[in-house]
Amino acid sequence: MNRFEGRVAVVSGAAQGMGKAVALRLGAEGATVIAADINGKGAEATAKEIGGKSFGQQTDIGDPASVKALFDAVAQKFGKLDVQINVAAIVPFVKWDELTFEEWRRVARVNFDGLFLMCKAGSDLMRKNNYGRIVNFGSNSVLAGTPNMAHYVATKGGVLGFTRALATELGGYKITVNTVMPGLIDTEGVQTTAHKDAFGFVDMLQAIKGKGMPADVVPAVAFLASEEAHWITGQALNVDAGMARW
Ligand SMILES: NC(=O)c1ccc[n+]([C@@H]2O[C@H](COP(=O)([O-])OP(=O)(O)OC[C@H]3O[C@@H](n4cnc5c(N)ncnc54)[C@H](O)[C@@H]3O)[C@@H](O)[C@H]2O)c1
Incomplete structure (x- = not known):
């Protein structure tokens, strides 16, 4: 499939984990990808792997400038x-x-303020053409109330509400805005924290057994980012092997 031929896509967090996996998929399906990450070298490496006119840019999404x-x-x-x-x-x-409070603010600055800054600037550009697909990364932790990350769960709850409101604001411009809510996924980020020890517990809760990998989340993101998903907006899609099924 070449669903993104001629499309220009910005992917944040594209240096590693799910961001990188998403960027590579969009690129493989024809998109020119701007890989944005605070890790500039990682972003450039992802863009290089995609090739063409794709490029990487060191970006702190919590910083307006x-x-x-x-x-x-x-x-x-x-x-x-x-x-x-x-x-x-x-x-x-x-x-x-x-x-x-410092830790609360550190996370809110990126996960919440950063999302606002990115969506504001991105949608301003999309509106010029009356076309756009925005996919935000939430988390099924907002349903599970996952321990040891109350501030993170709060920001991801914000992502869910903000996505719905933004879908309303941008619908008139034919821009869709949706959230994917992954379960626990084995990424470089997860491997650096004690969340890496939770895979056994999460497996017990999943309807489908196994360890979630970035490649398991990518297809849902690519679908919501594609032209054919034009009738879906303001939605949240759990991509978690059926862990949250209520
Ligand atoms: N991995 C999971 O289990 C899991 C589960 C549910 C939701 N999520 C969500 O999925 C997304 C990706 O998760 P992941 O595990 O792949 O992440 P990760 O930690 O492996 O990668 C995150 C990327 O974001 C970049 N980043 C961090 N702060 C930044 C900033 N200020 N500006 C720009 N880039 C910045 C990092 O450099 C890194 O490349 C996140 O939104 C996360 O909250 C992850």
Whole structure:
């Protein structure tokens, strides 16, 4: 399939994990991908793997100037934006008793403020063409109330509500906005925290057994980012082997 031929796509968090997997898939299906990540070298490596006019840009999504520089570059090089996948986030492991306001703000700055900055700038560019696909990364932790990440769960709850409101705001421009909510997925990020020890427990809750990998989430994202998903907006899709099925 070449669902993204001629499409320009921004993917945040594209240096590793699910962001990288999504960027590579969109690229493989014909998209020109702007890989954005605070890890600039990683973003460039992903873009290089895709080839063509794709490029990587060091971007801190929580910093207004950095986000502006990203979308200025996209506008200048391509004059349009068709697809935006907001993957970048901090996935922390912090016990409630140790959760400080500083830590709360550190995560909110990226996971929540960053999403606002990215969506604001991206949708401004999409509106010019009356076309757009925005896919935000939520988490099924908002349904499970996952321990040791209360601040993260709060930001992902925000993603869910914001997605619905943004779908309303942008529907008139034929821009769809949806959330995918993965379960526990084996990524570089997860491997750096104690969440990596939770796969056995999560497996017990899943309807389909096994360890979730980035490749298991990519097809849902690619579908929602595709032209044919035009009648789906404001939705949240659990991609978690049926862990949350209520
Ligand atoms: N892995 C999981 O189990 C899981 C489960 C549910 C939801 N999610 C969500 O899926 C998404 C991807 O998760 P992952 O495990 O692949 O992540 P990861 O930690 O492996 O990668 C995250 C990427 O985001 C980048 N990033 C962090 N802060 C940034 C910033 N300020 N600006 C730009 N880039 C920044 C990092 O450099 C990194 O490349 C996240 O939104 C996460 O919350 C993950």
